Ligand SMILES: Cc1ncc(C[n+]2csc(CCOP(=O)(O)OP(=O)(O)O)c2C)c(N)n1
Ligand code: SF4
Ligand code: SF4
């Protein structure tokens with residue numbers, strides 16, 4: 001247990017079983033505190049600033065540390081540094097800042113540094129409609145950093161779920177020693193809802209697996225244990241290709257192959273344990289709507305309306321975006337006639353779905369900073385089912 | 386013969402003391418012959434040996450470039466070899482979580498004042514207790530001699546083939562103005578004051594910064610008629626001016642000179658100390674935003 | 683006393699050029715990496731200032747002052 005654990009438990013106990021009315025951004029921050037986050041470095045950006053605002057107010061109260069850095073490159077850098085010095089670290093940003101973080105996301109992947117990156121997606125490219133929501137970073141989250149890699153990304157669709165997925169994100173990052181992205185959207189980030197915070201001891205926390213002896217820190221097993229600075233291990237952490245000891249070895253094809261395939265495998269081989277989704281009315285469905293994040297809310301409304309009219313339509317809500325739930329989607333694609341994909345972009349996830357199904361995939365895109373309405377999704381379905 | 390063996394043994398003991406701070410299995414270094422990086426490494430090992438620091442109490446953080454290889458792989462101790470330009474913010478995270486460790490950043494001019502320049506001045510402003518040794522060889526050495534923000538006006542490099550049209554940074558002056566606790570400039574010729582200055586930086590609280598003018602005979606020296614390390618050191622020897630003397634000289638007289646010595650040494654509240662003070666205060670005091678604002682029950 | 687680890691040396695010549703008492707000459711014997719290490723031909727003149735020890739980029743020279 002960390003030195004500050006007692007202070008943290010004592011402070012968080014005041015929230016147990018009480019309900020609050022707050023934004024998704026605020027809720028994701030509280031979820032992180034529950035998960036044991038004790039370090040946050042960030043840079044303000046709409047619609048993610050509220051995460052930093054809560055963290056700056058609350059982290060010192062749980063004997064953690066909040067730093068406002070000079071930019072998003074520095075923010076994720078500081079988080080990774082803090083994690084190697086023993087912290088559970090996170091940062092929060094939106095599209096422009098997320099773009100700036102890409103190089104260090106790759107660094108976190110390569111150095112197997114657990115950390116959490118909240119991206120409250122906003123309308124892009126570039127400054128776009130600065131304050132308005134979007135879901136345009138689905139592919140940036142997957143492939144934003146260079147080189148072969150796997151990534152974990154979660155998409156909450158309610159304020160309560162922001163809280164829960166924050167805890168899940170930290171747990172996954174520790175379990176798989178990898179960065180985890182919480183892909184919120186401005187809609188979920190700024191929406192206000194009632195949430196109930198659980199007692200801390202009812203929350204399952206995955207603690208960091210630390211080396212107990214002189215185990216290899218960068219190989220030897222699929223997910224090696226970590227060590228923290230200052231315990232006499234003389235740890236060598238590098239984003240360059242390295243041996244299992246951590247020492248750089250950039251000339252050997254074999255060393256690179258071994259390292260990068262293991263990093264991919266540790267996520268890919270555990271897909272079934274990582275991936276979460278929610279199924280509704282899929283048993284008898286001939287048609288299915290696949291959606292995620294805030295868009296899944298009007299999508300669910302449209303599905304209900306169509307079912308009220310006797311249509312055999314169901315819904316799959318993705319909670320895990322990456323790794324992509326390919327076997328579930330493949331299975332659905334083999335038995336339904338059409339898949340509809342409403343999302344606040346021009347069809348990023350729908351293209352991914354197409355890779356795994358033979359049935360027709362119909363995107364229901366919407367951009368411009370205003371979420372889909374139930375009517376809009378319903379009318380897109382209507383002529384097709 | 387017996388005396389010879391004794392000598393060897395004593396020498397090995399001394400070397401061993403220095404090697405306590407180094408991953409000796411990777412020596413000799415990968416630096417080109419006569420490169421200043423090796424001199425900086427040597428002075429650092431001597432400095433920590435003089436201070437008798439425990440290698441376990443030092444965390445070294447570095448970026449990308451030849452100079453970044455000084456700590457990684459050569460320093461024995463916890464080592465964080467980061468992305469290009471970012472060692473200072475990485476080190477910031479380390480220092481905040483482990484304030485009792487000596488956190489040292491050693492990297493090049495391209496890394497720390499080129500791509501990472503913004504981090505350097507902000508860390509100085511915060512006065513975080515990090516020790517930064519910037520190895521200024523006036524060039525992007527590792528990538529083969531491209532223009533750096535430190536390359537003097539007129540010099541031709543692989544990316545300024547017609548001569549550099551930009552003015553270089555005066556880095557030490559910049560960092561001093563940004564708020565550091567201790568700033569000095571030395572060259573790889575001035576090994577004794579450099580070593581002393583390193584010791585000062587390693588022991589003084591706050592943001593401590595050394596600009597170390599250093600030679601890159603391969604990617605820079607060749608272009609300015611200094612094919613060997615010695616030729617560069619000769620220039621450093623001849624054209625360096627003590628900061629006290631420079632104060633009496635005109636800008637014309639200072640043209641082409643390297644001003645060496647201590648620029649600033651001051652007492653200032655340190656960042657990680659302030660963070661900790663805040664945490665302790667908050668245990669008894671209620672300030673700022675509280676979750677009660679959102680409470681329903 | 684001057685102790686040189688010839689195998690660490692890269693033959694840069696800095697010690698030869700900067701010893702104030704010109705104690706070193708470049709050896710004509712090559713080391714296993716193909717470099718010419720210094721020879722302390724005037725070791726008697728050495729005043730033990732350690733300049734060469736600190737200037738050597740390769741930890742090749744150790745000065746022992748009794
Ligand atoms: C983001 C990024 N851009 C560019 C590079 C390529 N790069 C590697 S080292 C380097 C320059 C290093 O210069 P400096 O820090 O002065 O080190 P030196 O080699 O001169 O000691 C560059 C541009 C990189 N690694 N990463
Ligand atoms: S390229 Fe220049 S800086 Fe790099 S090792 Fe060679 S001499 Fe040193
Ligand atoms: S300074 Fe060192 S590396 Fe250079 S020649 Fe002398 S002993 Fe060899």
Ligand code: SF4
Nearest residue numbers: 701728729731732734
């Ligand atoms: S210690 Fe001084 S005098 Fe002796 S060899 Fe080295 S540089 Fe020359």
Ligand SMILES: [Mg+2]
Nearest residue numbers: 493494524526
């Ligand atoms: Mg350089």
